[in-house]
Amino acid sequence: MGKFALVSLAVGLATSSSVMAATQIEWWHAMGGANGEKVDEIAATFNAAQDDYEVKPVFKGNYTETMTSAIAAFRAKQQPALVQVFEVGTASMMAAEGAIYPVYQLMQDTDQAFDQDDYLSAVTGYYTDNNGNMLSLPFNSSTPVLYYNKEQFEQAGVSVPRTWQELGDVAQTLVENGVECGFTTAWQSWIQLENFSARHDLPFASKANGFAGLDTELQFNSPAQVAHIEQMRAWQQDGVFSYGGRRSDSASKFYSQECAMHMESSAGYAGVKRNADFDFGVAQLPYNDELIDTPQNTIIGGASLWVLQGKSEAEYEAVAAFLSFLSQADVQADWHQFSGYLPITEAAYELTAEQGFYEANPGTDVAVKQMTAVTPTEHSKGLRLGNFVQIRDIINEELEAVWAGDKTAQVALDAAVERGNALLRKFEKAND
Numbered sequence: 196m197g198k199f200a201l202v203s204l205a206v207g208l209a210t211s212s213s214v215m216a217a218t219q220i221e222w223w224h225a226m227g228g229a230n231g232e233k234v235d236e237i238a239a240t241f242n243a244a245q246d247d248y249e250v251k252p253v254f255k256g257n258y259t260e261t262m263t264s265a266i267a268a269f270r271a272k273q274q275p276a277l278v279q280v281f282e283v284g285t286a287s288m289m290a291a292e293g294a295i296y297p298v299y300q301l302m303q304d305t306d307q308a309f310d311q312d313d314y315l316s317a318v319t320g321y322y323t324d325n326n327g328n329m330l331s332l333p334f335n336s337s338t339p340v341l342y343y344n345k346e347q348f349e350q351a352g353v354s355v356p357r358t359w360q361e362l363g364d365v366a367q368t369l370v371e372n373g374v375e376c377g378f379t380t381a382w383q384s385w386i387q388l389e390n391f392s393a394r395h396d397l398p399f400a401s402k403a404n405g406f407a408g409l410d411t412e413l414q415f416n417s418p419a420q421v422a423h424i425e426q427m428r429a430w431q432q433d434g435v436f437s438y439g440g441r442r443s444d445s446a447s448k449f450y451s452q453e454c455a456m457h458m459e460s461s462a463g464y465a466g467v468k469r470n471a472d473f474d475f476g477v478a479q480l481p482y483n484d485e486l487i488d489t490p491q492n493t494i495i496g497g498a499s500l501w502v503l504q505g506k507s508e509a510e511y512e513a514v515a516a517f518l519s520f521l522s523q524a525d526v527q528a529d530w531h532q533f534s535g536y537l538p539i540t541e542a543a544y545e546l547t548a549e550q551g552f553y554e555a556n557p558g559t560d561v562a563v564k565q566m567t568a569v570t571p572t573e574h575s576k577g578l579r580l581g582n583f584v585q586i587r588d589i590i591n592e593e594l595e596a597v598w599a600g601d602k603t604a605q606v607a608l609d610a611a612v613e614r615g616n617a618l619l620r621k622f623e624k625a626n627d
Contacts (some may be wrong), residue, residue: 217249218509218521221275225261230468241520249514273434274503276514281498283583290626296502299328305515311542317492317566321577322499331499335536337462338493338562339386345474347455359483366435376437378456379445384590386413386458393494393575408621413615416608424604431598438598441591461562462535477558478567491575492566581622586615
């Protein structure tokens, strides 16, 4: 065999050995479309940056399907190392103590540089235990903001509302000036009850919104929340507010200029920019200044990454390295700028500002400011409620009865609390 052939064989064996030595982990996620392609890109960048580990992203469907698949796989001992779970599944993941490997513990065990103070507390608070330890790593987090049609505002001679009182007046003026409806809202439970409660430092549920124990009870039928929903009912009847669906279906009412304002996720910015054939602005979610002088932070939606038990030490080394990579300022800034989701670190936010992204895309920093202006309280830290997917469905049913004029706000919210509490008791019993 010639010298060149020997060298080629040696290189080939070395390359094969390197590939064989790479520890592979699967990352199950619920990111479809462009975001899914970006997830693949992120993993490929990590894989290309080193030879020790290989992350294999696997799309498992929507949030519910992904979480259900992970649970079934764990029971069959075929679970991935890493899975993306939406925020309403947090209580269920926490209750599965033998199934999860807390992120803070993983990072300590693998000697990764990891300082929780580097992360935005308003984001990470949703995913920490009562001692402030991070259980999962936030990946795609968003919070609701107010989108408004600048052209319709100018024509009606109105300014951007800061409070709910101002929003009602502005919406009425817009309607009087020919706009079909003043405002609409996406994700009604998340924005009009969960975030309304947080914004005004009101309990959505007892026991610090479920953070302090499974024996929590829903409390969103208090006078303040009832008055808010009752006011929206009156606005619906007057045409000032127009209901457009449980999820983000109402966006079409804003894109078509039927409604001049739209309350939607901050992650909806790209969709608004793509579909709105008019000049629009982004503002913070309004607050009721009769309830609170300085509004609290809003709470997040989206999902985080959970590490599952049952893997090897080498696989956990790979997971820890990947989570450190995801937390890097340049990686987070790129994901934030591409997707519209919040950056999870202060460094990523600062880098995005330095790169001129916020200046070039006005309004994209509103959500970050809204989330970080004040220190979260036990009522604005987030929610940790079992069976919350089903509870949200109940809330949606009851709110739709309000918009249809079939129930008053008090009757509907009382019913939602009673029905929701029954599901909380089931969850408590199953995880006691």
